[in-house]
Amino acid sequence: MFDNGSTGGVGAVVDDGRPVVDPLVLPDMLFATAQSENMLAAQKVLGASMLSESRFNAELDVSGDVDKAWRIACNEIAVMLTCSRRTAEVHIEIGDALREFLPLTKASFAAGELDYARVRKIVDGLTGAAPEAIAALERRVLASAHRLPPGQLERDIERQLFAYDPDAAAERRRKMLEHRDVRTRADRHGLAQLQATLSANEAVEALGLINEAAGSVCNHDPRNASTRRADALVALLHGEQGLTCQCGSETCEAVSPAARSTAPSRRKPLLHIVCDLATLLGLTSDPASIDGYGPIDPDYARELATDSTWQALFVDFRSQAAGNRPRRRHAPTVLPLVTRRDCLSREPKGCGDRIRAMQRLVARAPDIVRRSDGHGAQPDPPPGALTYAPGAALAALVRAVDGHCRFPGCSAPANRCQLDHITEFDPSDPRRGGWTIASNLQCLCRHHHQVKTYRLWTPVMLVDRAIHWTDSTSGLTAVTVPERR
Numbered sequence: 458m459f460d461n462g463s464t465g466g467v468g469a470v471v472d473d474g475r476p477v478v479d480p481l482v483l484p485d486m487l488f489a490t491a492q493s494e495n496m497l498a499a500q501k502v503l504g505a506s507m508l509s510e511s512r513f514n515a516e517l518d519v520s521g522d523v524d525k526a527w528r529i530a531c532n533e534i535a536v537m538l539t540c541s542r543r544t545a546e547v548h549i550e551i552g553d554a555l556r557e558f559l560p561l562t563k564a565s566f567a568a569g570e571l572d573y574a575r576v577r578k579i580v581d582g583l584t585g586a587a588p589e590a591i592a593a594l595e596r597r598v599l600a601s602a603h604r605l606p607p608g609q610l611e612r613d614i615e616r617q618l619f620a621y622d623p624d625a626a627a628e629r630r631r632k633m634l635e636h637r638d639v640r641t642r643a644d645r646h647g648l649a650q651l652q653a654t655l656s657a658n659e660a661v662e663a664l665g666l667i668n669e670a671a672g673s674v675c676n677h678d679p680r681n682a683s684t685r686r687a688d689a690l691v692a693l694l695h696g697e698q699g700l701t702c703q704c705g706s707e708t709c710e711a712v713s714p715a716a717r718s719t720a721p722s723r724r725k726p727l728l729h730i731v732c733d734l735a736t737l738l739g740l741t742s743d744p745a746s747i748d749g750y751g752p753i754d755p756d757y758a759r760e761l762a763t764d765s766t767w768q769a770l771f772v773d774f775r776s777q778a779a780g781n782r783p784r785r786r787h788a789p790t791v792l793p794l795v796t797r798r799d800c801l802s803r804e805p806k807g808c809g810d811r812i813r814a815m816q817r818l819v820a821r822a823p824d825i826v827r828r829s830d831g832h833g834a835q836p837d838p839p840p841g842a843l844t845y846a847p848g849a850a851l852a853a854l855v856r857a858v859d860g861h862c863r864f865p866g867c868s869a870p871a872n873r874c875q876l877d878h879i880t881e882f883d884p885s886d887p888r889r890g891g892w893t894i895a896s897n898l899q900c901l902c903r904h905h906h907q908v909k910t911y912r913l914w915t916p917v918m919l920v921d922r923a924i925h926w927t928d929s930t931s932g933l934t935a936v937t938v939p940e941r942r
Contacts, residue, residue, distance in 0.1 A: 484931070492569035499566040502573075505534050505545065506552025547577075554580040558588065561595050562602075574607045582614035585629065590621050601809030608868030609861060612940065613808045616752040619744035627756035651690075657750045658761055661728055664749065666693060673699030675711045729872075731857040731941065732758040746860065746940070749872050811938045815923040819936070826917050826925050831880025831891025842894050843887035847876055855898045860940025863924050864905035864914070874900035877909060879918050899924060 478486060509530035516526035535545035555563035555576070562579050565571050579598055583591050594617050601613045619626045639653045655663065670689035671682070680688065680703060688700055702711040729748030735741040736755045745758035819826055832838070841848050847855070856871035876898050883890025891897045896918060901909060908914055917925045922939045 491572070494569075495572050496567065496569040498573040499563075499569075499576075501538075502548045502552040502576075503555065503563070503567070504552070505538075505548040506556055509534060509549045510553075550584075551577060551580045554584060558591055559583070559595060561599050565599060565602075571602055575602045575610055578602075578607050578611045578614065582611060582618070586618060587622070587625060590618065590625070594618070594621060597807045597810060599809070600813055601807040604809045604812045606866045606868050609808065609940075612751045612860075616744045616940075617807050619752060619754045620742070623742035623744075623755050626754035630754055630757060657747050657753055657757070658728060661747055661749045665728070670697075670699045673711060674702040675704055675706075675709050677704035677706065677709075678702050678711075679704070728761075729853070729857070730758060730761055732762070737762055746857075748856065749870060751860075752940075808938050808940070811921070811923070812936050815919060815921075815925075815936045815938065819919075819925060825919060826927075828915075828917060829880055829891075829897075831878065831882075831894075831897040833892070833894050833896035835892075835894070838888060838892050839894065842892035844893055845882050845884065845887075847893050847898060851893070851895060851898070852876055855895055856900055858895075858922065858939045858941045859900040861900065862902040862905055863899045863916070863937050863939070864901060864908070865926055865935035865937055867902055867905055869902035871900045874902050875906050877901045877906050879916050879924075896922075 512530040512533060513526045516529050517523065520526070531542055531545045531549060534549065535542045538545060538548070540548075555566065559579065562571070562576060566576050579602060583594070583598065586594075594614075597617060598614055601617075602610055605613060634656060637654050637656065637659075639651070642650045642652060644650050653660070653663070667686050667689045670693055671685040673689075674680075674685065678685070678700075685700065692698075692700055702709050704711075730745060730753075731748065732745035732755070733741075733743055736743045736745060737759065739759070742755040744752045745755055746752045841851065855876060856874070859871050859874075861867065861871055862869040862874050877900075878891045878893065879897050879899055880891030882893065899916065899918070909916060913929055915927045915929060917927075919925055919936075924937050926935045926937070928934070
């Protein structure tokens with residue numbers, strides 16, 4: 458596969474008769490391999506689309522039977538690729554979409570710049586949208602696809618569609634409600650999967666009830682967290698309000714399900730919906746989001762708001778620079794009056810555009826990437842800044858704005874992340890160390906929090922909560938942005 462280093466190939470050397478790649482060329486080799494793989498994947502789906510079109514039209518000319526023509530096309534491709542019929546249909550659908558209404562995505566995929574997973578998210582996200590919406594958003598979606606992992610890309614596409622045409626997004630959501638369903642599917646070793654397709658708020662509420670029931674036992678219960686959740690679901694389906702603790706102690710303080718029988722059978726658990734005030738008041742139609750789910754259309758947020766208790770969290774992150782701007786005298790922050798005309802004139806931007814803009818800013822002014830003191834350019838610590846654990850309101854605010862783990866390529870939801878001090882908190886001298894303030898906190902999943910603790914990667918907070926990451930080993934850099942601004 459690789460040439461010997463003496464031949465001037467990719468830099469391989471021979472060790473005991475086996476080719477070994479020179480570590481210095483591994484990054485380039487890995488990139489070239491991924492690019493080639495992407496190009497071949499593009500050829501596969503585009504080829505499947507063209508072959509199916511040919512077989513479909515040929516049979517249609519003979520028999521006029523649309524169903525028969527489609528079966529001939531997709532089954533031949535399924536056998537040829539040794540995949541399931543459904544997988545063949547997906548390949549054909551992606552190829553058709555690229556050829557019919559996604560020319561920029563098709564070109565990028567064919568050039569090896571995008572992988573199959575991201576292309577599928579683009580096709581799934583834009584299929585069904587109005588042609589003018591696709592034409593207006595494709596370039597912006599493509600910018601996000603080059604910079605976001607598939608999970609974040611999916612949410613970014615939704616957010617852009619919601620912002621471009623909120624009324625159409627609301628109508629699509631209402632039509633999709635008829636697809637709500639529950640089904641089972643066989644797993645291995647005597648297990649089965651119970652799959653439910655619900656509305657966003659129903660799904661988050663259901664998980665909240667399951668977690669609440671699973672947490673009704675004491676800390677000495679021998680079951681792990683996932684087993685307790687499964688047992689909690691079964692208990693709730695049987696009309697029980699919680700689990701029976703299996704710790705075996707006669708003095709266990711966990712309340713038995715029988716003691717909860719007087720509890721109401723139907724109540725609404727805590728549901729975190731993040732929505733700016735202008736959207737809530739109908740002045741604008743920016744996308745909202747449900748904690749644990751992702752973006753929702755503004756009409757859905759207003760619908761949920763009519764039967765909710767709201768807690769306001771006001772912040773201007775742009776005024777809380779992380780110390781990487783030239784210092785200037787503090788002036789009172791004046792919030793301008795927001796009018797409907799001002800709100801509706803704002804053009805939505807995808808995460809990809811924001812990352813690209815920040816990368817250009819770093820390229821023009823590399824000095825902004827420097828470690829901050831973690832004080833947010835504030836002369837004195839605000840209340841709570843010298844306490845290690847952030848308060849509930851601050852924690853909710855950071856999670857609401859970040860939306861997910863801030864490490865490059867990670868889509869772990871913010872509600873499952875830990876809050877990390879970008880500039881380390883100093884318990885021996887809290888005033889000197891990084892403070893517990895919004896501009897010094899970020900969401901990191903457990904794995905990437907440990908990566909940062911080991912100093913394998915170094916984050917620096919830039920303006921608008923963008924974070925610049927540097928790999929301490931290779932010098933590789935990346936920029937991430939929060940889901941909300």
